[in-house]
Amino acid sequence: MAGEQPEPQEFSRFSGTFTRIGRKLATGSHQNPSPMTEKVIFFDIDGTLLNTGGAGQRAMERALTAEFQIDFPFDGVLTAGRTDRGITDEILERYSFDNTAQNRARFQEAYLAQLPMSLRDSPGLLLPKIRELLEQLSLHGHVTLSLLTGNYAEGAWIKLRHYELDHFFQFGGFGDHDANRNNVAQVAIEVASRELDRAVDGSETMVIGDTPADIQCAQAIGAKCVAVATGVYSSIELEPYNPDHLFEDFADTDKVVERILAML
């Protein structure tokens, strides 16, 4: 992992499920001049809401075999925090296929065809108390739940439907067209503005995700950022990227919701 490690004496802050980061702790709902202004929370999917048990990667491997006749070893291909477009670009380059719209579409369609079966075959799970978290946040009328994910849009909805989370979300930014997650975040703001029929500013939004790329894309759009260590990155690895808040997991629903609402 790149980045500076935290001072040893700060390690104690990472105990339990509710971890505070020193920066911006003064932020509170009392500072919000208009508490009922609609706010948007952008959720990442993999490692944040759910763990597919490798179904996504397995579906990509099967797609490569079926469509490109590659018995694909995924070794060395980083997927966490990346966009499906970025992964596609790397795969096509690695196997010397032209990176054309046609080849990208062939891979995408083959992957999406494999994904439902792969999800059914994999030991995936919802991460701790995610349904409770989304249900509680949904009760707050000024909060809109949205997505900011590297998944292809259709892949995102397939995963969310599989875990019966799709009804919590109406729109989002997806990884179909951008290898750079920061660009996906910008698109997510534009989509939110269109859907809410007003100019949404990054400062009125929050990004919740499990990788350094989630933190960095939140910072790129001026969003608040909540990181959670339920993916492949530990809290000690995430902390140097300076999320506004860092949770070990979302198991303590009441405290998590309280903190998120105070930060918005």
Ligand SMILES: [Mg+2]
């Ligand atoms: Mg993730």
